[in-house]
Amino acid sequence: MTLFPRLTAVILCLLALSLGSAASAKVLKKKATPRHAESIGAAYAKRADVMAQMDAMARRLDLDARWLRHTLGQAHYLPSVAKLITPPARGTAKNWRAYRERFIEPRRIQAGVTFWQANEQTLKRAEKTYGVPAEIIVAIIGVESFYGAQTGNYRVLDALATLAFDFPRAHPRAQERSIFFKGELEQFLQLQQRAGSDPLGVKGSFAGAMGLPQFMPSSWAKYAVDFDGDGRIDLFNSPADVIGSVANYFKIFHWQSGMATHYPVQFDAATLELDALLAPDILPTFSVASFQARGARLDGVALGHVGPLALIELQNGDPSVDGNEPSFVAGTENFYAITRYNWSSYYAMAVIELGRAVALARAP
Numbered sequence: 232m233t234l235f236p237r238l239t240a241v242i243l244c245l246l247a248l249s250l251g252s253a254a255s256a257k258v259l260k261k262k263a264t265p266r267h268a269e270s271i272g273a274a275y276a277k278r279a280d281v282m283a284q285m286d287a288m289a290r291r292l293d294l295d296a297r298w299l300r301h302t303l304g305q306a307h308y309l310p311s312v313a314k315l316i317t318p319p320a321r322g323t324a325k326n327w328r329a330y331r332e333r334f335i336e337p338r339r340i341q342a343g344v345t346f347w348q349a350n351e352q353t354l355k356r357a358e359k360t361y362g363v364p365a366e367i368i369v370a371i372i373g374v375e376s377f378y379g380a381q382t383g384n385y386r387v388l389d390a391l392a393t394l395a396f397d398f399p400r401a402h403p404r405a406q407e408r409s410i411f412f413k414g415e416l417e418q419f420l421q422l423q424q425r426a427g428s429d430p431l432g433v434k435g436s437f438a439g440a441m442g443l444p445q446f447m448p449s450s451w452a453k454y455a456v457d458f459d460g461d462g463r464i465d466l467f468n469s470p471a472d473v474i475g476s477v478a479n480y481f482k483i484f485h486w487q488s489g490m491a492t493h494y495p496v497q498f499d500a501a502t503l504e505l506d507a508l509l510a511p512d513i514l515p516t517f518s519v520a521s522f523q524a525r526g527a528r529l530d531g532v533a534l535g536h537v538g539p540l541a542l543i544e545l546q547n548g549d550p551s552v553d554g555n556e557p558s559f560v561a562g563t564e565n566f567y568a569i570t571r572y573n574w575s576s577y578y579a580m581a582v583i584e585l586g587r588a589v590a591l592a593r594a595p
Contacts, residue, residue, distance in 0.1 A: 271389075276304030281396050288417060294424060302420065302430050306392040312385065313399050315437045316408075327545035327558055327577055334374050334581045335588055343369050343589035346378045346470075353471045357458070361478035362488030368477050370586030371572065375445040382443065382467070383436040391416040391439040391448075415439055418448035426463075442466030443473045444480075454480045484571040485564065492569065492583050493543065493560040494533035502526035508542040513576050515539035515564050522561065529561060538564055543576045 275281045285303055289296035347354065347369050354365040376382045394412035398405050419439065423430040435441040439448065444466055446455060455464045458475025465472050498505075503526030508517070517540050523529060527542055543562040548555045560566075562576070569579035 272308030312393045325546040326548040344593045357478040361482040363478040366586035366590040370582045387433045387435045492566045496561045497528040499526045515541045
């Protein structure tokens, strides 16, 4: 995830949480259980506080209280989920080169080519409808789920219940994240009841992200579309719905057709104000003129860019080691749009580079 609206569940740098779910969803019908029985904690049916919250949820959302109690009562606490959601220890060096190698590699590139070829007309239609390039759509699906090969083995109900009711207290944002996941749990249960689907049969990531695009339930509800026109939204089995939903997500988050995602940048040591350039983080803030006035040099087509820029820093491990100097690019509003899917510049750059690699690999 990422994890706010649209989380992927990529965990090396930042947890992705931005993904989604929609009003009518066809999901997996087969009952699923976590892979290792010894990893299952107590059932939430034994938690009086949780059952009381289900009664309150039923009244607030106008859902059947008995169905909610019965359904959530079968969810289990998963210690592995609580462990995975915990951020790495402070001081852990980020490494763009290592992160990149996970995604820009031959098997994923070839799978991307195969997916593109199989869905070429749908990708063209999505690009025309939403203005989002096919290579970005293809890359998102590749990074998120390896084109459907890795959609997650956790029961979504278990994962969301664990994070809603037992979010690790040691996490610096535990209360905020618990509230977020309670909202996702509500969205998930509403989706399943409206669709007449079995909530116990849906599998996804440890954070509750689902399907090929790894949408969180709230993103499914807000951004997923019925792009194949069959009257239902299926992000597990319909490539057209997946493609259309990813493109719609970016359109809603202000993707601008024809705009580059980033430009090369060099530094003028005599005028460089690195701290000032990095202060807004990945939020595009500087005009071309103010960017260059602070010692970040652009050239070529970048000089004609219209709109704000951000200085994007990608660390390459321990900076005290020779050869590990950070990489930098000038990110545009489209770079920022990709980070709305997963709030990480490393994630965004991996998507961009995988998309470019797949496009080059399929070129005649």
